[in-house]
Amino acid sequence: VKRVYAFGKDAEGNNVTEGNTNMKAILGGKGANLAEMANIGLPVPPGFTISCQTCMEYANADNTWPEGALDTIHEYRLDLEKRIGKKIGDAEDPLLVSVRSGAPMSMPGMMDTVLNLGLNDQSIHGLIKQTENPRFAWDSYRRFIQMFSNVVMGLDGDLFENAITAMKNARGVASDTDLTAEDLQQLVVEFKQIFSENVSGVEYPSLVVDGVVAFPQDPMVQLKLAIEAVFGSWNNPRATLYRKKNKISDDLGTAVNVQCMVFGNKGNTSATGVAFTRNPANGEKEFYGDYLVNAQGEDVVAGIRNTSPIADLKHVEGLEEAGQQLEEIFVVLENHFRDMCDIEFTIEQGKLYMLQTRVGKRTAAAALHIAIEMEKEGLITKEEAVMRVEPEQLDQLLHPQFDKNAEYDVLARGLNASPGAAVGEAVFSAADAVAAAEAGRKCVLVRWETTPDDLAGMIAAEGILTSHGGKTSHAAVIARGMGAPCVCGVEALKIDAEKKQAAVTGTDVVIKEGDMISLDGTTGIVVLGAVDLVLPELTGDLDTILEWADEFRTLGVRANADNPEDAQLSRDFGAQGIGLCRTEHMFLGDRKQIIQTFILNEDEDIRQKAVDQLFEAQTGDFYGMFKAMDGLPVIVRLLDPPLHEFLESPRALDVEIARLEATGGDKGVIAEKRALMEQIDAMAEANPMLGLRGCRLGIVYPILPVMQVRAIATAAAKLKKEGLDPKPEIMIPLVSVVPELAKLREVAEQTIAEVAAEQGVELNIEIGTMIELPRAAVTADEIATKADFFSFGTNDLTQTTFGFSRDDVEAEFIPQYLKERLLPYNPFATVDPGVAKLVKMGVELGHQGNPNLTCGVCGEHGGDPDSIHTFHNIGLDYVSCSPYRVPLARLAAGQAAI
Ligand code: ADP
Ligand code: MG
Ligand code: MG
Numbered sequence: 036v037k038r039v040y041a042f043g044k045d046a047e048g049n050n051v052t053e054g055n056t057n058m059k060a061i062l063g064g065k066g067a068n069l070a071e072m073a074n075i076g077l078p079v080p081p082g083f084t085i086s087c088q089t090c091m092e093y094a095n096a097d098n099t100w101p102e103g104a105l106d107t108i109h110e111y112r113l114d115l116e117k118r119i120g121k122k123i124g125d126a127e128d129p130l131l132v133s134v135r136s137g138a139p140m141s142m143p144g145m146m147d148t149v150l151n152l153g154l155n156d157q158s159i160h161g162l163i164k165q166t167e168n169p170r171f172a173w174d175s176y177r178r179f180i181q182m183f184s185n186v187v188m189g190l191d192g193d194l195f196e197n198a199i200t201a202m203k204n205a206r207g208v209a210s211d212t213d214l215t216a217e218d219l220q221q222l223v224v225e226f227k228q229i230f231s232e233n234v235s236g237v238e239y240p241s242l243v244v245d246g247v248v249a250f251p252q253d254p255m256v257q258l259k260l261a262i263e264a265v266f267g268s269w270n271n272p273r274a275t276l277y278r279k280k281n282k283i284s285d286d287l288g289t290a291v292n293v294q295c296m297v298f299g300n301k302g303n304t305s306a307t308g309v310a311f312t313r314n315p316a317n318g319e320k321e322f323y324g325d326y327l328v329n330a331q332g333e334d335v336v337a338g339i340r341n342t343s344p345i346a347d348l349k350h351v352e353g354l355e356e357a358g359q360q361l362e363e364i365f366v367v368l369e370n371h372f373r374d375m376c377d378i379e380f381t382i383e384q385g386k387l388y389m390l391q392t393r394v395g396k397r398t399a400a401a402a403l404h405i406a407i408e409m410e411k412e413g414l415i416t417k418e419e420a421v422m423r424v425e426p427e428q429l430d431q432l433l434h435p436q437f438d439k440n441a442e443y444d445v446l447a448r449g450l451n452a453s454p455g456a457a458v459g460e461a462v463f464s465a466a467d468a469v470a471a472a473e474a475g476r477k478c479v480l481v482r483w484e485t486t487p488d489d490l491a492g493m494i495a496a497e498g499i500l501t502s503h504g505g506k507t508s509h510a511a512v513i514a515r516g517m518g519a520p521c522v523c524g525v526e527a528l529k530i531d532a533e534k535k536q537a538a539v540t541g542t543d544v545v546i547k548e549g550d551m552i553s554l555d556g557t558t559g560i561v562v563l564g565a566v567d568l569v570l571p572e573l574t575g576d577l578d579t580i581l582e583w584a585d586e587f588r589t590l591g592v593r594a595n596a597d598n599p600e601d602a603q604l605s606r607d608f609g610a611q612g613i614g615l616c617r618t619e620h621m622f623l624g625d626r627k628q629i630i631q632t633f634i635l636n637e638d639e640d641i642r643q644k645a646v647d648q649l650f651e652a653q654t655g656d657f658y659g660m661f662k663a664m665d666g667l668p669v670i671v672r673l674l675d676p677p678l679h680e681f682l683e684s685p686r687a688l689d690v691e692i693a694r695l696e697a698t699g700g701d702k703g704v705i706a707e708k709r710a711l712m713e714q715i716d717a718m719a720e721a722n723p724m725l726g727l728r729g730c731r732l733g734i735v736y737p738i739l740p741v742m743q744v745r746a747i748a749t750a751a752a753k754l755k756k757e758g759l760d761p762k763p764e765i766m767i768p769l770v771s772v773v774p775e776l777a778k779l780r781e782v783a784e785q786t787i788a789e790v791a792a793e794q795g796v797e798l799n800i801e802i803g804t805m806i807e808l809p810r811a812a813v814t815a816d817e818i819a820t821k822a823d824f825f826s827f828g829t830n831d832l833t834q835t836t837f838g839f840s841r842d843d844v845e846a847e848f849i850p851q852y853l854k855e856r857l858l859p860y861n862p863f864a865t866v867d868p869g870v871a872k873l874v875k876m877g878v879e880l881g882h883q884g885n886p887n888l889t890c891g892v893c894g895e896h897g898g899d900p901d902s903i904h905t906f907h908n909i910g911l912d913y914v915s916c917s918p919y920r921v922p923l924a925r926l927a928a929g930q931a932a933i
Contacts, residue, residue, distance in 0.1 A: 043081025063290030065137030082294030090288035173219035304353035318404025449525030457498025465492025520556035584929025591913030614915020729769020819884030829894030907931035
């Protein structure tokens, strides 16, 4: 097996790159694109990439090296030295390298990287000689020891930061850059001391020299330990959590890139930066990013010093040419990758080097805007534009914003790093954010700057607020990726994380833990107190992409709604009808009393009176629904749940009776309550989900479907007389055998005919059924003879196919099943292949029984992108989902058709 791949040029300037951008599974994203950039002639410092497979083999063999791997690395290292004409560890002119992680899927900042590797007490003098810059050299050495200790040996970074702070205090200077070469040389001594004192000789016997642990002087030892550490970082807790959250497989492994160092910290004509070829927050076509002069590596993202905007670069003395070249490279990269790219670069004494590129992460708004603009520029096709937007991402656009009518005072302003608004209690650590979320309290995570260790807290928080860092800082990048609102770089915030509070400069406000704060990541505003949030209006870009998706899609999209407001909302979002109107939701509130009277009384007169009242109410409900959906189909499902769902809980009654008895309550009242409790108890079912519900209810209590059908027909007749075009359809739930459907169909048809005659209007109301029991699916040919349409209720169909009770299993054992991979995903979220097979069978058999049958899905799965793909492939006519999922479903259906 080939384990190592070269990239970049040889000594003669020939490209000797062995990989390319399509090899991400082997080289990781970073390695594959370093190779690709080298292939298209961009300035990439040479190096080699160790494959992801080697990482997995190493990890799976309990952190031991596969046979021959170290030899191959050794060969490639020698070759690299030849290509550069320098040797690692050389006392005259040393080669320094970075050892960089890079997985097949982008996991920004989750794994480890070591810079300046190869420095030791000899090569430092070579570096001084070559650069004639002792300050730079000592700074590089102290950075290397610091990074190596932290990343490879796992020492606390604060040990070193504290030593730097002590040195600055001793010298009376404010900034790291004010420390002299001698100061830094002294720090190197101190850092090595810290290393010796804190690294365990038992754990690393090979580092023990003369009885004490010493910082490794052999560059080969440094290199091996660094590569092992990068391999190990694949399984560090934050990387593992990130993969779980982003559904990335644990089996991919990370590649390791060993690359020649270039230096952004060699003075004022050197710089380092990160950039995007377009604005990743709103998609605007502009160069976007930050740089720092005389800095290295993570300085920009770490938010340690204040950065400058990338557009300024070409106006800085000594950086003009590199700045100009960078802008040209932005265009080259966009044309090559045909997408917005994210870039890391370093300028060493005026010469530009590209250190990384990948297709850039972006907000949903930016994804839409970029896709549309690139289509207009002719860079991509309309199909590609539709494919460029993640359906799940659209949720972000439907995120809340500050209510425009809300009154509030702006407390502070920062950078609008990730859109959407958040309201919650201020918390000052990731652990507190997690604790608040677990206690069901909404919180905003307030940090100086976030680090990868804060990830769990960032996930738990409603929004993220930082006082440092630019729009490409860790907080900003991660928040955008998660779709969480984020305001960063709020310089007025003086955070004291220890005391869990933040003073706000220029005010006498001190935000304390637990204080409500609001932030708007779209504008960068921070407010003390809770601001009312509203949902945003859809932008023109969303409409455009959805219209394009509509051009491709063959699957219809309807909504599940049971009140006129939701119906109108789904219509505004582009729903082509209502696929499921649940009537049980119309029996709540004051109506509950009426249905209870019906259920609990045997007396026919009292029952009839209750049903008459329900008829009045239902006619009004349907009138509103059909009116809002004028001209579009509205499928009304007849009453479905077990009746005792409408009754008091017998346990609560029992408690109440006990209390009345204990306090000497009225005997008559107690007797009445006891009778009621016994009656309810008598109706209880051992297994209500499989009990008296669905069509079975209508067969036992025919008065109910008659009332509902009459209300549907009456409302439709009324609207027709008003000149509108109502299109109700009647759906009979939980059918398992044809006679059930036949019987209720007859009742419904007869009732519709009666109403039509009474009202003097013609009514054509289709009657269909839900397919939510396996028996119905496998006998769909028979059932279809009595149905105008099928709607697959995939929630119940999943329950009944698996024999899983949804209410029980999701909490009880599905999490364990997922962990042990007994199930690849939750079948209630994404339709299971077995259930999908039943749907497919139902559709095919159904068409045999009735060639004109319309088939849709109305379960939760109708709003899930993966399931939508499945339903498209099965050839369903439509999916129906909750109103807010309608835009997502339109997009996913369009993508499924491309
Ligand atoms: P991450 O995946 O966390 O972004 P990288 O491997 O990209 O980690 O390294 C982080 C930073 O280190 C880079 O953005 C770059 O600034 C610096 N860096 C890495 N390799 C080199 C190199 N060969 N020369 C100079 N700087 C480097
Ligand atoms: Mg990087
Ligand atoms: Mg059902």
